[in-house]
Amino acid sequence: xxxxxxxxxxxxxxxxxxxxxxxxxxxxxxxxxxxxxxxxxxxxxxxxxxxxxxxxxxxxxxxxxxxxxxxxxxxxxxxxxxxxxxxxxxxxxxxxxxxxxxxxxxxxxxxxxxxxxxxxxxxxxxxxxxxxxxx
Numbered sequence: 394x395x396x397x398x399x400x401x402x403x404x405x406x407x408x409x410x411x412x413x414x415x416x417x418x419x420x421x422x423x424x425x426x427x428x429x430x431x432x433x434x435x436x437x438x439x440x441x442x443x444x445x446x447x448x449x450x451x452x453x454x455x456x457x458x459x460x461x462x463x464x465x466x467x468x469x470x471x472x473x474x475x476x477x478x479x480x481x482x483x484x485x486x487x488x489x490x491x492x493x494x495x496x497x498x499x500x501x502x503x504x505x506x507x508x509x510x511x512x513x514x515x516x517x518x519x520x521x522x523x524x525x526x527x528x
Contacts, residue, residue, distance in 0.1 A: 394461070395448065395455045395456055395460075395461075396444070396445075396448040396454070396455050396456075396457070396460035396461050396463065396464045397444075397445045397446075397448035397449040397455050398445075399445075399461065399464045399465070399468075400441045400442065400444045400445030400448060400464050401441075401442065401445040403437070403441050403464070403468050404437065404438050404439075404441035404442040404445060405438075407433060407434075407437030407438055407441065407468075407471070408434065408437065408438035410433065410437070411430060411433045411434040411437060411438060414426075414430050414433070415430055418430065425482050425483060425484075426478075426479045426482050426483060427482075428478055428482055429475050429476075429478035429479035429482060432471075432474060432475050432478050433471065433475045436467070436471040436474065436475070436499065437468075437471050437472075437475070440467070440471075441464070441467065441468070441471075444463070444464060444467065444506065447510070448460055448464075451513055453513075454509055454513055457509075459505070459509055460509060462505070463502055463505045463506050463509065466498065466501075466502045466505070467499065467502050467506075469498070470495050470498035470499045470502055471495070471499065472495075473491060473494060473495035473498065474491075474492055474495025474496055474498070474499055475495070476488070476491060476492075476495070477489065477490070477491030477492025477493070477494070477495050478492045478495075480492075
């Protein structure tokens, strides 16, 4: 499966989870886990969907193992981070190290995504600077 397809599917799933979570908070009038809900929506919905767009626009990267790993790590790290933040804001101090691990994994994975983007841009610049034959 391509990285873009995985990104889009996971983004929609996590957006639905985030929406249901928001509705549950509203019904219960307990908004203590709102920071975790916000992390899930930003990292799970917005970031994953943006990754999917980038990968879809760059088919060579979209099919790469590196891109699939990047998306997979992002999904897992987002769930870990969100769980940790939810636990912490629910009054459970065990959530703090879980959130820290998730945060570091998300950061490392963003470095991987940045490397994929920069490598692609550098390769595009090299290809674009060569004379192309006329059609």
